[in-house]
Amino acid sequence: MRASPIRIPTDSDDSNWDSCFHLSHQTKSPAHEQTYELYPSDGSGESEEDTKAKEEKSVDCMSLPEEKLAHSQRKTAELIKEKMNTQANKELIRCVILSRIIFGEEHWKCAQALTNLAYGYLTLRGLPAQAKKHAESAKNTLLTWKGNMTSNKEKKEILGALIMLYYTLGVAWLLQNHGKEAYFNLQRAERSLKELKEFDKGSVYRLQVSEKDLTIALGRASLATHRLNLALxxxxxxxxxxxxxxxxxxxxxxxxxxEIAQIEQLRRNHDQAIQYLRKAHSICVSVFTEVSPKTAEISALLAKAYAMSGEAQHKDAVELYFIKSISAYHETLGPEDYETLTTIEEFSKWLIQNGEKQCLMIQILVYESDHSKIRETKNILSLLQRAKTIHLDEEEKPFKKERILYAKAQRHD
Incomplete structure (x- = not known):
């Protein structure tokens, strides 16, 4: 059962951007005298893009740091909306640097900007190691300020930042397969959310981490620590x-x-698992149509759920949903795609385990008759048949001598 909400890139290092945080602690000049050129200036035409670049350069050179920060925050939101994740993450780095200039490294607003960056590394870039590092850097500052708050507005913002911080740490640990640490941090996020609700008389102001996000993450962390009833x-x-x-x-x-079907399978409630996957399949068909990669994925999961039940009456359903899955993958992703080949292999194994030789026919439907996969299947079937014959011969050996002696006695009579 696959359930992977965030895909982790293989590149786990982002040293180019991390180097921005190795700032010297030498005496700084007043904020209004400092200029930071974080955007490259290029181009020689007067296109719309060039005009926009000039405007941004004007903001860089002539605005106060507070105005630059507000501009950078707006730009981050725009880039996220346009799904320009890497650029948005770079803009979050700019927000951290400007927050340091304006508020100082020990201020909660700087820690809030660092928390936003950590969350960006997690959700925009899928880099849990960087997310953890920046979240940990922000944690102590936020907790210190929380204990010395004066205004209600400040308390709300700090609690919101703590929810995001602990959520980021929790999901980052979960992506690195540390369920216990993930659950611990997500619980702290849940407690911070409860505290914010109590403080704000039940109404939660607009949070970047929704209650739904947090509940799903807690369910996944519970599943990772084998607390099946809690996950459910x-x-x-x-x-x-x-x-x-x-x-x-x-x-x-x-x-x-x-995911809930996976829990029911672990609890050996196969009928319940099948019902949940049938609901998922119905939604897939209505939203994505019958012939789509997502519907193909759910069809394969449904076939395997029927197979796991071990019930003889589900045999036809296993074949039906495997064929649906293979056909949809073949049509949408192509015959050589990994998902197509994997599903064919899984179906073939199930057919062989159940004493069926249809696997060859299924592959002929998908491939040409002389395709290497079909030759491979024929070889596998031949090997299995040979192994079966050898196995039967081994079982018969103890009785061969008795049969020979019996035959001789019969001839002697």
Whole structure:
């Protein structure tokens, strides 16, 4: 069962941008006398892009740091909306540097900017190691200021930053397969959220980390630590909230149904797992159509769920959903795609384990008759048949001598 909400790139180092934080502690000149050229200036034409670049350069050279920070925060939001994740992450770095200039390194607003950067490394770049490092750098400052707060507005903002910080740490640990540490930090995020609700009389002001995000993460951390009943409770709560807000046909439910089906399989409740995957499949068909990679994925999971039940009456369903999955993958991703080949292999193994030789016919439907995969399947089937014959011969050996003696006695009579 696959459930991977954030894909982690293989590149785990971002030293170019980390170097921005190795700033010397030498005496600084007044903020209004400092200029920072963080955007390259290039181009010689008068295109719209050049005009925009000049405007940004004007903001850089002539604005006060406070104005630069506000501009950078607006630009970050725009870049995230346009899904320009790397550029948005660079802008978050700029926000940290400007916050240091304006507030100083020990101020909670600088720690808040660092928390935003950590969250950006996690959600925009998928880099948990960097996310953890910057979140840890911000933690002590935020906790110190929380204990010495004066204004209500300040307390709300710091609690919001702590929710984001602990969520970031929790998910980062989870992505690195440390379920215990993940759950611990996510619990702290949950407690901070509860504290914010109590402080704000039940209404939570606009948070970047939603209650739904936090509940899903807690469910995944519970699953990672094998607390199946707790994980089930978190996912069921989230599913209920989503259905109330968006209805029972929203694509938001698909991954949750996948994960809750995985929990039911671990609890050996195969019928329940099948029902959740059927719901996911129904939504996929209505949202993405029958022939789509996502529907193909759910069809394969449904086939394997039927197979895991071990029930003879589910045999036809296993074949049906495997064929649906293979056909959809073949049409959308192509015959040589990894998902297509993997699903064919899984179906072939299931057929062989159940004494079936249809696997060859299925592959002929997908490939040309002289394709290497078909030759490979024929070889596998020949080897299996030979192994089966050898196995039977070994079982018969103890009785061969007795049969020979019996045959001789019969001839003598």
């Amino acid at each position: 409770a978190y996912f069921e709560k989230t599913i209920g909230d989503i259905i109330i807000a968006k209805g029972d046909k929203t694509s938001d439910l698909i991954s949750l149904y996948e």
